[in-house]
Amino acid sequence: MSDDLAERVQDVLAVDADEFEAQAKADAEVVKRELREGTFDNHQSIIGLEYEFYAVSDGRWSVNGEGTNALMRVPRRLLELMGFEKELGLHNAEMTTSPQPLNPHGLRAQSSEVRARLSAALDCAGSEGMRLVSDGMWTIPPVGETATEYLTDSISDKRVRLATNMSGSVRYHAMANGPTAPPSRTLEAPHVTLEADTVMPESLITSIQPHYQVSHAVDLPLFFNYALRAAGPLLALGVNSPFFPADLYDDDATPDEILADGWDENRIAVFETVLNAGDHEKVRFPNDLGTVEDAVDRVADDSTMVPMSVTRGDRFDDEFATLRRKHGTYWRWVRPVFDGATRSSANARIEFRPIAAQPTVRDSLAFQAAFAGLMERLPRQEHPAINIEWETAKENFYTAMREGPHGDIHWLDADGDAVAGAELYEDLLVHARDGLRLAGCSEEQANYYLEPLRKRVETGVTPADWKRHRVRDHLDDGADFETALQEMQREYVEKQSETLLEGAFSDWF
Known part of the structure; x- marks a missing residue:
């Protein structure tokens, strides 16, 4: 870590928190005024996607396979060559697609952009002996390090605590050094407890984040509240992080206990327990929205972890730059977004954050299509799911987090009848399909986008189930837990290398 990073963190910590809060509230009034004037209306639905990956060794230079698929740090110059963005950890890389209209051409453009950019990135990473992996959580630490060492290693520079393996983002480093920062953060999950003095343990996890831009901003609360009802069922189909790196488990935890007690989507627990520390409850399932102005006020009123100064330029969203900065640490599993570089591109959208990165691109895009289809159909139909109590949603x-689709998840179908299991997903996916049809897709096109999710319902197998089965098989063959876990992970990467761009998870079994 350089002196420059420590100095930049110190500069952030010197920002007056009260002044920052006051400016954020003033910016909120700007956004609410523009909402009343219709600036954020666009009269069409727009979709986008954020897609995170982590890097592992491809094993070409390993001896007897040792170190294959171990976590690797991505050189910053390589990220620039790939056209990807840095994320929290040095092993992370993120792609953000260009927003597209929700129609057959826009969906195809999203698919083509992801595949084109990822294919080029894989070639670029391959020259460095690494591979980008689409997954919910990494489990094989870097060669010569334990996961505990990698996640907790830090230094003190000018009395600033810096995580050794974190990217150079001032915002992330400042979280460990602010006046309200707790002395340590605790990652907690069944049979796992990890203490760290930075937010670096959050870099265990990777996700996809579909965006849906509403046509009329005043309608955002209705779409948002439907998204909350759909969050549990969609999360259940997407569970993909049932295991931590082996050395993070308690010494006295047996393989049988880990398999029996572990959750299907530990990614949820990691994000919540690491970042909800001290006086801040930053990550949670949000409440229903009443008005679009409420959405703006929630961001303005959210507790401030890092009051960072902003530079205001000539862009439209520079008129509320401090509020946008504050939104950067406004983490909810579903969250509203207001931005736009120009008045003509100003938009109000919903960012859907529960879904882990999936085994293949097609599976990841299936969730984008399903979410967009549901947003297009459910509000328009006045689907009875909106009557599901918020507490039930x-x-x-959290049932989906723990048990995937095998848990007791409640839904109301189009007739208002309570359904669960296969009936739940029949209703959900029919309406996702109908939403894509409303957006101009043929029935064949809509079914193609949603087929990976239908396969999961039909087979009863999620990526988390696949991982559990493979670990159990290796244990039954006599492997110890760490070996079983790493063999599963290597099989995951190997199968993904054959199917990431063109196949689907259902091809794995």
């Missing part, structure tokens, strides 16, 4: 979400 929240419980659905």
Whole structure:
């Protein structure tokens, strides 16, 4: 870490928090005025996607396979060559697609852009002996290090605590050094407890984040509240992080206990327990929205972890730059977004954050299509799912985190009848399909986008299930837990290398 990073963190910590809060509230009034004037209306639905990856060794230079698929740090110059963005950890890389209209051409453009850019990135990474992996959580630490060492290693520079393996983002480093920062953060999950003095353990996890831009900003609360009802069922189909790196488990935890007690989507627990520390509850299942102005006020009123100064330029969204900065640490599993470089591109959208990165691109894009289809159809139909109590929607979400689609998840179908299991997903996916049809897709096109999710319903197998089965098989063959876990992970990467760009998860079994 350089002196420059420590100095930049110190500069951030010197920002007056009260002044920052006051400016954020003033910016909120700007956004609410523009909302009343219709600036954020666009009269069409727009979709986008954020897609995170982590890097591992491809094993070409390993001896007897040792170190194959171990976590690797991505050189910053390589990220620039790939056209990807840095994320929290040095092993992370993120792609953000260009927003497109929700229609057959826009969906195809999203698919083509992801595949084109990822294909080029894989070639670029391959020259460095590494591979980008689409997954919910990494489990094989870098060669010569334990996961605990990698996640907790830090230094003190000018009395600033810096995580050794974190990217150079001032915002992330400042979280460990602010006046309200706790002395340590604790990652907690069944049979796992990890203490760290930075937010670096959050870099265990990777996700996809579909965006849906509403046509009329005043309608955002209705779409948002439907998204909360759909969050649990969609999360259940996407579970993909049932295991931590082996050395993070408690010494006295047996393989049978880990398999029996572990959750299907530990990514949820990692994000919540690491960042909800001290006086801040930053990551949670959000409450229903009443008005679009409420959405703006929630961001302005959210507790401030890092009051960073902003530079205001000539862009439209520079008129509320401090509020946008504050939104950067406004983490909810579903969250509203207001931005736009120009008045003509100003937009109000919903960012859907529960889904882990999936085994293949097609599976990841299936969630983008399903979410967009549901947003297009459910509000227009006045689907009875909106009558699901908020407390039930929240419980659905955390049941899905723990048990995937095998848990007791509640839904109301188009007739208002309570359904669960296969009936739930029949209703959900039919309406996702109908939403894509409303957006101009043929029935064949809509079914193609959603087929990976239908396969999961039909087979009863999620990526988390696949991982559990493979670990159990290796244990039954006599492997110890760490070996079983790493063999599973290597099989995951190997199968993904054959199917990431063109196949689907259902091809794996």
